[in-house]
Amino acid sequence: MSAIQKNVESASEAYSSLFTQGHLALPPAKKYLVLTCMDARIDPAQAFGIDLGDAHVIRNAGASAHDALRSIIISEQLLGTREIVLVKHTGCGMLTFTNEDAYGLVEKNLGSDALAELKSRQPDFLPFSDLEGAVKKDVQYLSDSKLVPNDITISGWIYQVETGKTVRVA
């Protein structure tokens, strides 16, 4: 067992021994979802004030709305959420590379078969060069999508990894 797997087991022992929330329902109690980045420096529950059971939390590289659409539709249509809080962040890895860089790394590290598999199914890593612009673009993308009802409330934010602060920009 790896050190990381041992850590999951010991954390789970400690957490479950004090756990009192086994009664929570499947649909989020406060009927909202948070979409944010997978970045290791973000703790959504603490930074954005999400109590257990209150909100869906979707996370991917760059907090991409496009990438999250499957989950967003399920959250809204099957589990009743009515509001989206979209949070990207300063210092995001997605600001540091292009699709071409990523293709190059895959070919160098994993070989030409991997590159062929990549090109056959995952053509866009969805990097961006303008943080605030990317938040606004994703909010617009969700507002425009026929798959997101018009009465869903959508806001866009930037989390500052340097200060722990979250600031609204859309």
Added chain:
Amino acid sequence: MSAIQKNVESASEAYSSLFTQGHLALPPAKKYLVLTCMDARIDPAQAFGIDLGDAHVIRNAGASAHDALRSIIISEQLLGTREIVLVKHTGCGMLTFTNEDAYGLVEKNLGSDALAELKSRQPDFLPFSDLEGAVKKDVQYLSDSKLVPNDITISGWIYQVETGKTVRVA
């Protein structure tokens, strides 16, 4: 401003006023990623023992490895993670519907234009009927993918929403 947006602002005030972790680096310090579900009843940091800065956390509907592949490739190839902890959970919404159910809801709630947009770009909601089987299948999918290096350590787990406990199954 909605009540949920006000809550983000007040939580951010409180969190940032005590924040001391502005020095953390972009790459995850412990070089691993956790892939889990967006479910509102899961707090990965607490339940799986993830300290701020240690791991990427990817979350989507059902903790789908297929859906997360873009983020996983970025995590490994650009930010140096070497281990995947995949956690699905009891009581998952993905156990409760089929693609046909979801298509039907989209058509009923959002109309035929929305259904057409859905079918043009997002054909599979990736539901599953066997929880432990779905964990094993996703671990196998990642192990088999040419886009995940052979020396990446992968484990599969089930979080019990009733008890707060996380149990390894693959």
